[in-house]
Amino acid sequence: MTKNEPIRIVLAKLGLDGHDRGLKVVARMLRDAGMEVVYLGLRQTAEMIVTAVEQEDADVVGISMHNAGHLTLAPLIVNALRDAGLDVPVVVGGIVPESDLEAMAKAGVAGVLGPGASAEDVAACVREAVATRGK
Amino acid sequence: MASEDSTINSLVERASEGDRRSVARLLTLVERGGVSAEIIAEATHPLAGKSHVIGITGAPGAGKSTLTASLARDLAESDHTPAVLAVDPSSPLTGGAILGDRVRMEEATEAGAFIRSMATRGHAGGLALAVPGMVRVFDAFGFNPVIIETVGVGQVEVDVASAADTVVVVVTSGWGDAVQANKAGLLEIADLFVVNKADRPGANDARRDLELMIDLSQVTGQAVRRPEIVMTTATEGKGLNELKEAVSEHHQFLIQEDQMSLRRSKRWKAEVRSRLEYLLSEFSKESIDNLEENQESSPSSVANDLAKNLLKKDELG
Ligand SMILES: Nc1nc2c(ncn2[C@@H]2O[C@H](COP(=O)(O)OP(=O)(O)OP(=O)(O)O)[C@@H](O)[C@H]2O)c(=O)[nH]1
Ligand SMILES: [Mg+2]
Numbered sequence: 001m002t003k004n005e006p007i008r009i010v011l012a013k014l015g016l017d018g019h020d021r022g023l024k025v026v027a028r029m030l031r032d033a034g035m036e037v038v039y040l041g042l043r044q045t046a047e048m049i050v051t052a053v054e055q056e057d058a059d060v061v062g063i064s065m066h067n068a069g070h071l072t073l074a075p076l077i078v079n080a081l082r083d084a085g086l087d088v089p090v091v092v093g094g095i096v097p098e099s100d101l102e103a104m105a106k107a108g109v110a111g112v113l114g115p116g117a118s119a120e121d122v123a124a125c126v127r128e129a130v131a132t133r134g135k
Numbered sequence: 136m137a138s139e140d141s142t143i144n145s146l147v148e149r150a151s152e153g154d155r156r157s158v159a160r161l162l163t164l165v166e167r168g169g170v171s172a173e174i175i176a177e178a179t180h181p182l183a184g185k186s187h188v189i190g191i192t193g194a195p196g197a198g199k200s201t202l203t204a205s206l207a208r209d210l211a212e213s214d215h216t217p218a219v220l221a222v223d224p225s226s227p228l229t230g231g232a233i234l235g236d237r238v239r240m241e242e243a244t245e246a247g248a249f250i251r252s253m254a255t256r257g258h259a260g261g262l263a264l265a266v267p268g269m270v271r272v273f274d275a276f277g278f279n280p281v282i283i284e285t286v287g288v289g290q291v292e293v294d295v296a297s298a299a300d301t302v303v304v305v306v307t308s309g310w311g312d313a314v315q316a317n318k319a320g321l322l323e324i325a326d327l328f329v330v331n332k333a334d335r336p337g338a339n340d341a342r343r344d345l346e347l348m349i350d351l352s353q354v355t356g357q358a359v360r361r362p363e364i365v366m367t368t369a370t371e372g373k374g375l376n377e378l379k380e381a382v383s384e385h386h387q388f389l390i391q392e393d394q395m396s397l398r399r400s401k402r403w404k405a406e407v408r409s410r411l412e413y414l415l416s417e418f419s420k421e422s423i424d425n426l427e428e429n430q431e432s433s434p435s436s437v438a439n440d441l442a443k444n445l446l447k448k449d450e451l452g
Pocket of ligand 1: 195198236369
């Protein structure tokens, strides 16, 4: 990727929970960090995310979830992308207890952001994930 | 350069076989511009020209994406392979953008439409170069129609949409919307109008305003065909059949009245001009950067010399 091309991130929320306020805040943080945010919104499935990444030629995926589904949902997305042959890192936002971080990393999640993450944290985490792409 | 060539060749080959990921990659390269974009333009130009290009523009929030999504979905479900290029503004401060049009296009995506979001990326000239190139990629690889959604605010966005075969201008109910559209220069480019949010009060006012303005513009004799006005409630699917019919009638009109080739040649010229203006602006930037300061010469004589130099050049870049 050329240096001055903006990072393209597909941003989606999984699960049935109906609030998009948090996701919109994250979208704005990423936009303000100079990224192009392909915003998918709520109730996304692995299939929708894979299609969006493919059509948008995205560099990275950000998924958010509120209920405690991270241990199953996050790997589901990572695997769906892998199975589709898409080498795109996945960053997860949500309430993930310390004790699960290792399992998340093992599952191939490139970064985890808690609810307290600052705009800088969020942008740095995404940039780092993109930088390690394909490694 | 050679490896760039062969990468692009294999992408083009795979895209011709229907590989959407290669299409997506080609779109990215065209959007970035530069040498790759030129190679792709060369490769796709001979393959393109078959698709009906539809521009959908109007004020922010008028319902463009909802209408585009319904059209695309319907087309995808009736044996077409539509593509959508949804353009949203980049933030002038940070260069970032929120591209939110896909939210309304889930069903269209599921039905098989190819949706691509794109940011204006600050450099106004870039959009005028990139959009026709990206439309050509879709066209070359069998996507038909190609729908461009832009917010009808900036001049370039309006130009980009107006480079379509069929230009749909979306206004909403209520007094004043048509007047705003007129100010934004949208009225002259419309082949057909949609008054969306017809569920809200004022839909007929908007229609009347439009009729009036069309009457006035017809006096000046610019329009070849009086633009139709379609009333829709996009969120309830009302008026969508009429919209589809109006779009397809306009397409037929272009073909039967020999207007298509006129449009295409106008578009072709506009693209040549964008490209030329880009090259000239690059040249002048470079010349000025390299200029040795010499305030004894008059600015105009220096500019004249530079222009003469340019005209003698036989190689670009
Ligand atoms: N009441 C009503 N609301 C509508 C109608 N069509 C669209 N909307 C709503 O208007 C809002 C904007 O719709 P979009 O389709 O995103 O509009 P847009 O023109 O693409 O917006 P931008 O791309 O942001 O400029 C959404 O909340 C839609 O649900 C309609 O016919 N009636
Ligand atoms: Mg829109």
